[in-house]
Amino acid sequence: MTIDNEKAPFDPSRFAMPSTGAEEFGTRKIRSVIPVNKPSKMEWVHLLDHQDFLIPGAALLDLQDGGRVYLVVPEIAAQLDDDVRLFSLAPALTRQDKLFLWPCPIIRPGETPNPWHISHNEAYNAAKSGWIRMKSNRSCGFYDIIEPKSFMPEPDWPDMSFADMLQIAFNDDHIIDRDDHPALRRLKGGM
Numbered sequence: 001m002t003i004d005n006e007k008a009p010f011d012p013s014r015f016a017m018p019s020t021g022a023e024e025f026g027t028r029k030i031r032s033v034i035p036v037n038k039p040s041k042m043e044w045v046h047l048l049d050h051q052d053f054l055i056p057g058a059a060l061l062d063l064q065d066g067g068r069v070y071l072v073v074p075e076i077a078a079q080l081d082d083d084v085r086l087f088s089l090a091p092a093l094t095r096q097d098k099l100f101l102w103p104c105p106i107i108r109p110g111e112t113p114n115p116w117h118i119s120h121n122e123a124y125n126a127a128k129s130g131w132i133r134m135k136s137n138r139s140c141g142f143y144d145i146i147e148p149k150s151f152m153p154e155p156d157w158p159d160m161s162f163a164d165m166l167q168i169a170f171n172d173d174h175i176i177d178r179d180d181h182p183a184l185r186r187l188k189g190g191m
Contacts, residue, residue: 049128
């Protein structure tokens with residue numbers, strides 16, 4: 001093998017491999033992290049609108065410690081009263097192909113509607129049929145829903161089941177399905 005001495009020492013073409021291998025074998029994106037959050041104000045999002053990809057009443061516990069939220073089984077959620085909140089939970093994609101689970105607050109019967117929750121629900125429902133942005137309007141106390149001016153193609157949804165998405169998003173340690181779960185001990189003042 002000979003080295004081309006005519007090229008400058010830092011000419012990028014000197015370092016480029018003829019093939020990365022991806023073209024020959026094909027690739028598939030492996031999703032190892034799926035966040036559970038509402039979309040940021042700058043993200044165009046589209047919600048997956050399919051009954052097989054929805055938990056219409058998911059109980060979530062947020063310990064407000066900067067960590068991830070916990071998904072709570074109904075038997076334990078019933079014991080936690082106001083410490084858990086109910087959300088609709090469904091997958092969404094951003095234009096940058098970030099998959100996340102979008103929790104949308106459920107307004108309970110008899111509860112005074114909060115304008116933030118009402119507009120959040122409107123954005124969530126609008127994202128079922130197309131791309132939107134949900135932007136906080138602090139001066140008015142609700143979210144603005146922004147639609148694109150031009151056509152945006154449908155998202156390319158990952159080939160995953162909702163169970164797989166939930167497993168990646170919550171793992172075993174963020175599912176509360178037993179009374180002695182560490183998150184419950186923290187909530188009750190124990191360690």
